[in-house]
Each structure stands twice: as C-alpha cells, then as structure tokens.
Amino acid sequence: MNNTNQPTIKKGLTVFAVAAAITLSFSANVGAIEKLEKDSLKLGFIKLTDMAPLAVAYEKGYFEEEGLSVQLEAQANWKVLLDRVINGELDGAHMLATLPFGTAIGYGTKADLVSAFTMTLNGDAITVSNDVWAQMKPQIPMKDGKPVHPIKADALKPVLEKYKSAGKPFNMAMTFPVGTHNMKLRYWLAAGGIKPGYYAPPEDTSGQIDAEAMLSVTPPPQMPATMDSGTIVGYCVGEPWNQQAVFKGIGVPVISDYELMKNSPEKIFGVTKEFADKNPNTHKAIIKALIRASLWLDAENNKNRNEGVEMLSQKQYVGADYDVIANSMNGTFEYEKGDKRNLPDFNVFSRYNGSYPYYSDAVWSLTQMRRWGQINEQKPDAWYLETAKKVYRPDVFMAAAKALIAEGKAKASDFPADSESGIKAPSGDYIDGIVFDATKPNAYLDKFAIGLKGKQKVVGGKVVN
Numbered sequence: 001m002n003n004t005n006q007p008t009i010k011k012g013l014t015v016f017a018v019a020a021a022i023t024l025s026f027s028a029n030v031g032a033i034e035k036l037e038k039d040s041l042k043l044g045f046i047k048l049t050d051m052a053p054l055a056v057a058y059e060k061g062y063f064e065e066e067g068l069s070v071q072l073e074a075q076a077n078w079k080v081l082l083d084r085v086i087n088g089e090l091d092g093a094h095m096l097a098t099l100p101f102g103t104a105i106g107y108g109t110k111a112d113l114v115s116a117f118t119m120t121l122n123g124d125a126i127t128v129s130n131d132v133w134a135q136m137k138p139q140i141p142m143k144d145g146k147p148v149h150p151i152k153a154d155a156l157k158p159v160l161e162k163y164k165s166a167g168k169p170f171n172m173a174m175t176f177p178v179g180t181h182n183m184k185l186r187y188w189l190a191a192g193g194i195k196p197g198y199y200a201p202p203e204d205t206s207g208q209i210d211a212e213a214m215l216s217v218t219p220p221p222q223m224p225a226t227m228d229s230g231t232i233v234g235y236c237v238g239e240p241w242n243q244q245a246v247f248k249g250i251g252v253p254v255i256s257d258y259e260l261m262k263n264s265p266e267k268i269f270g271v272t273k274e275f276a277d278k279n280p281n282t283h284k285a286i287i288k289a290l291i292r293a294s295l296w297l298d299a300e301n302n303k304n305r306n307e308g309v310e311m312l313s314q315k316q317y318v319g320a321d322y323d324v325i326a327n328s329m330n331g332t333f334e335y336e337k338g339d340k341r342n343l344p345d346f347n348v349f350s351r352y353n354g355s356y357p358y359y360s361d362a363v364w365s366l367t368q369m370r371r372w373g374q375i376n377e378q379k380p381d382a383w384y385l386e387t388a389k390k391v392y393r394p395d396v397f398m399a400a401a402k403a404l405i406a407e408g409k410a411k412a413s414d415f416p417a418d419s420e421s422g423i424k425a426p427s428g429d430y431i432d433g434i435v436f437d438a439t440k441p442n443a444y445l446d447k448f449a450i451g452l453k454g455k456q457k458v459v460g461g462k463v464v465n
Contacts, residue, residue, distance in 0.1 A: 035067075037278060037282050041071070043073070043286075044075045044081045044090040045073070046219075048220055048240075048241075049240055050094070050239070051119070052312060052347075053290045053293040054119075056311065059311050060296065062293055075090075078095075078219075079176070081093050081094075092270060092275065092286065093270060095113075095269070095270040096178075096179040096267060097180050097265040097267060097365065100268070101178065101362060101365050101366055101369065113271070114271060115268040115271075115391060115393065116396035117269040118265045118354060118355050118357055118361075119290070120349055121263045121352070121354045123239055123266045123267075123346065123347050124236060124239075124256070124266060125237075125254075126234065126236045126255050126260075127234060127241075127252065127254070130252065133254070133336070136155045136159055139158060149335070153190075157192065160212055170212070171231065172215050173227075173232045173234075173236075174216075175219065180365075185236035186372060196213055197211025197215065198372055210463070218232065224244045224251070228248070228250045239328045240320040240325045243334060253333070254335070255431075256346055258343060258345055259431065264361070268357070276396070284400045284403070287397060291350075291401060292409060294354070295349075295414060297350065298348065298350040298351050306326070309322055309329050313325055328343075331344040356394060357392040358394075359423055359438070360422065360424040362387070362388035366384050367384070367441045379442075442454075
C-alpha cells in the first residue's frame with residue numbers, strides 16, 4: 001500500500017527554498033554524510049501528540065545536521081504502519097512500545113524489529129461516554145465537589161451489570177491488539193475486577209473470550225466520532241483524542257496512564273533488524289536527532305512546549321486545534337469539562353532517562369501478552385529477558401548519546417551511567433499496587449487475580465490448567 005493520499009513532509013527539498021542555506025547546512029555535515037550508509041529516509045507516524053520528537057527533529061533541523069534528508073509520512077493506522085516498515089516502504093517509524101514484541105512472538109505478524117529509542121513515557125488516558133460517566137459518578141468519592149483521582153474501574157462495575165441485565169454488550173476500543181492502549185485498558189479493567197477477555201491464537205484473535213467488557217480496534221483519530229455514534233462507550237488512546245472528547249462535550253477521560261502506571265513507556269522508534277544491521281551509522285544518526293528533539297521538548301520545565309504544540313497542530317502532523325493539544329502537552333489535563341488539573345508529567349520525553357530503552361519495560365510488555373493469552377503457553381523467566389534483548393538496543397542509544405556529548409550537544413547527566421543494566425528496580429507504581437520485578441516475571445503474573453498464570457492456557461474458549 002503506497003498511501004499516496006497521506007501527507008508527506010520532506011525536509012531540505014520542499015521546505016527550505018533558499019539554496020544557499022541548504023548548501024551551508026549540508027556542507028557543515030559533509031563528514032557525517034560520507035559515513036552514512038543511507039542518507040535519504042522515509043519515516044512513518046500516527047497522528048498522535050507523542051510523535052512530537054519526529055516533528056521536532058525535522059522542524060528544528062536536527063535530522064539535517066546529521067546529514068539526513070527525511071520525509072515524514074502520516075499512516076492510516078498501526079497495521080498499515082507496521083506492514084510498511086516490514087516491507088521496506090518506510091525506513092522506520094513511531095511505534096507502540098509493545099508492538100515490536102508482538103512481531104517478536106509472531107502474534108499476527110512475525111518480524112524482527114528493533115528499537116534503540118523510547119519516544120515518550122505516559123501520554124494516554126481512558127475516556128468514557130457522558131452516559132457511562134453519569135452512571136459511574138455515584139460510585140466515585142468526591143472532595144470539594146470534584147471526583148477524587150485516580151478513578152478505579154470498580155466504579156464501572158455497576159454500569160456493566162446494567163448493560164448485562166439489558167442484554168447489551170459493553171463495547172470499548174483500543175488501537176491495536178499488541179498495543180500499549182490494549183494493555184493499559186486491560187490493566188485498568190482487571191484491577192477493578194472486570195474481565196477484559198482472553199486471546200487464543202491462532203484460532204481466536206478476538207481477545208473477547210470470557211470477557212465482561214468487549215475490546216476492539218479503532219484507529220486513534222476516529223475514536224471520538226465512533227464513541228459519539230454509540231458504537232463504543234469508551235476507549236483508551238493517546239492524546240489529543242481524549243481531550244478532543246472533552247472539547248466536543250461527548251465524553252470524560254476518567255484516568256490518565258500516569259495515574260494508572262507511573263512513567264510507563266508509550267511509544268518507541270522502531271526499525272527492522274535488517275535496516276539496523278545494514279545501516280548502523282544511519283541508525284545512530286537518527287537516534288542522535290531524536291535524542292536532541294526529546295531534550296528540547298523537556299528542557300527547562302517544558303519552556304519549549306508551546307512551540308512544540310504549534311508544530312503538532314499543523315495538518316501534516318496531528319492536525320488538531322492548538323488548544324486541544326496544549327491542554328495536555330503543557331502540564332495540565334482536563335477530565336470532566338472544567339475540571340482541569342496539573343499533571344506536569346502527562347507527557348515525558350527525556351526526563352527520568354525516559355528515552356533509554358530499558359529491558360525491564362520490555363519484560364513488562366511481554367508479561368501482559370502472556371497474561372491475556374497472546375502468549376498462550378508458560379515461558380521460563382529467562383525467556384522474557386532474552387526476548388527483550390532481541391528487540392531493545394541500549395548499545396545504539398548510548399553510542400548516540402556519547403557522540404552528542406562529545407559534540408557538546410548534550411551533557412553526560414542527560415543519560416544513564418555506563419553501568420546501567422537496563423533493569424529498573426522493582427516498583428509498585430501501579431493502580432493496584434502490585435509490585436513488578438522484571439527478574440521474576442512468572443512470580444509477577446501469579447499475583448494477579450485475573451489473567452493467565454503458571455501453566456494455564458486458553459483452549460476451546462476456556463482457561464485450563
């Protein structure tokens with residue numbers, strides 16, 4: 001699929017009309033250009049706020065300074081984006097943090113993808129329709145006339161019972177079966193005692209086996225309209241499509257992913273292993289540009305965010321109104337209309353070493369795929385880390401970081417120490433308080449009341465031991 005109708009942005013060929021400026025820009029990087037295996041690239045993205053590092057690297061000239069001529073191209077949905085990266089139509093792309101692990105295990109599509117860069121932490125929310133919100137509200141504690149956050153899915157249980165009694169399905173949307181929004185929505189529901197359903201590949205890929213809430217796929221920009229039409233009653237997605245529901249008066253974001261699971265990776269930059277192996281210098285150059293963009297986005301208490309929002313509001317990037325994007329990008333988040341609260345870390349790009357690809361984050365993603373049956377057989381603890389290391393490339397990230405430090409474009413304090421293991425300390429920063437220890441994935445899965453554990457698997461539409 002060529003996606004010829006999708007907006008394409010190409011730096012150095014259409015944006016800068018002054019030839020002398022282009023010549024100066026490229027002549028300053030002759031050394032970099034000579035070393036690159038490939039200097040003309042097409043990179044894909046989905047219209048979400050968290051594609052920002054790509055837009056910034058392009059608009060601020062960071063790609064050019066690395067000797068790269070880059071086209072940025074919006075994609076219709078995650079499946080199209082994935083297919084085009086795999087077949088080589090795209091050299092790399094903005095991706096759901098869990099997506100490369102879906103291809104690693106062969107769920108849906110088998111492919112070898114790698115990532116040396118986490119594009120963002122947090123940035124998602126779960127939104128419900130006005131009608132569902134009105135039914136949830138009596139179960140939610142109030143303080144000073146406002147709901148107490150974080151709001152747990154327990155408040156949703158009576159609503160589901162009403163739907164069940166009426167013989168109506170409770171339909172919610174996420175963006176991709178092996179995507180972060182699916183995993184986060186499932187986590188929230190299950191933490192509130194609601195079953196989000198199991199997968200049993202390859203026979204059943206609906207994810208709705210034994211489900212109380214029915215989850216299905218909807219592309220991000222279509223979610224508000226799909227909910228407004230009544231097809232779904234809620235969804236989990238990245239910005240600006242939760243704030244869009246608030247601005248349109250059609251729904252209420254009930255919880256951000258920062259409240260659900262603090263500082264979780266949301267998007268990564270991914271390429272095929274073949275691309276990374278054939279083009280190591282080019283790959284490093286891309287990561288250098290993206291690191292600079294992420295540092296710029298988080299610099300000095302987000303002082304550059306307004307400029308970043310202006311970039312993103314352009315139709316070739318996200319294309320939503322400036323005010324809608326700014327509502328979350330500038331350190332606030334609006335829940336119920338008029339209930340705007342400070343949430344300074346709703347979008348994190350480089351803070352807390354956010355760009356570094358931690359193996360432990362990858363292990364968490366894989367545990368959730370196992371929990372819901374996308375991995376339908378028990379795996380030994382060692383398998384999780386081995387799989388993480390096939391995808392995440394912290395060595396490439398650190399090589400890019402050291403090059404930026406040597407060039408005076410970043411500081412050593414901007415990055416993890418050389419001794420970084422890639423495994424974060426155990427943490428209970430989840431809405432259910434369950435502690436995740438990346439070195440003990442099977443013991444972690446055993447802690448959940450809802451979800452596969454031990455030798456359990458889904459067979460014939462049922463969980464069996």
